[in-house]
Amino acid sequence: xxxxxxxxxxxxxxxxxxxxxxxxxxxxxxxxxxxxxxxxxxxxxxxxxxxxxxxxxxxxxxxxxxxxxxxxxxxxxxxxxxxxxxxxxxxxxxxxxxxxxxxxxxxxxxxxxxxxxxxxxxxxxxxxxxxxxxxxxxxxxxxxxxxxxxxxxxxxxxxxxxxxxxxxxxxxxxxxxxxxxxxx
Numbered sequence: 001x002x003x004x005x006x007x008x009x010x011x012x013x014x015x016x017x018x019x020x021x022x023x024x025x026x027x028x029x030x031x032x033x034x035x036x037x038x039x040x041x042x043x044x045x046x047x048x049x050x051x052x053x054x055x056x057x058x059x060x061x062x063x064x065x066x067x068x069x070x071x072x073x074x075x076x077x078x079x080x081x082x083x084x085x086x087x088x089x090x091x092x093x094x095x096x097x098x099x100x101x102x103x104x105x106x107x108x109x110x111x112x113x114x115x116x117x118x119x120x121x122x123x124x125x126x127x128x129x130x131x132x133x134x135x136x137x138x139x140x141x142x143x144x145x146x147x148x149x150x151x152x153x154x155x156x157x158x159x160x161x162x163x164x165x166x167x168x169x170x171x172x173x174x175x176x177x178x179x180x181x182x183x184x
Contacts, residue, residue, distance in 0.1 A: 005069040009061035019071045026065030038092045039118040104146045113182040131170040
């Protein structure tokens with residue numbers, strides 16, 4: 001058996017090579033039709049294949065990313081992984097569709113929770129979750145469905161009500177409350 005194939009992506013690059021990969025370092029976002037589906041972090045698995053969601057998924061690096069191709073790894077259960085990933089992506093798509101009937105503030109909170117849950121650095125003793133810098137304000141506004149100016153106002157509201165830290169970046173305060181509100 002040969003050496004595992006390692007793929008390196010730079011910020012903004014899209015994974016084009018077919019295969020099943022595990023994220024070794026860095027973060028990616030999974031999108032379809034210009035809509036964010038979910039975030040990927042170290043240890044997460046992704047599939048690029050014309051038969052997987054009819055090749056409608058796009059994986060974009062949000063910084064330097066290293067992936068290992070596990071397609072030919074005999075110890076890897078491709079069918080089980082494929083089914084689990086289909087279930088995860090379908091659930092994320094349904095959550096995204098469900099959020100369209102919510103207010104912009106609730107859509108933002110849902111997206112921030114998702115980012116925290118999937119890629120955030122959780123500090124249990126301080127009950128906070130620090131989000132990595134994965135999305136620009138323009139992208140956040142696009143995924144929430146509002147203008148950047150409106151997003152700025154929503155951020156100020158969340159700071160005022162004690163949900164966000166008034167610091168650079170996105171730090172979710174009272175992380176346990178976020179989990180209670182959004183985990184389902």
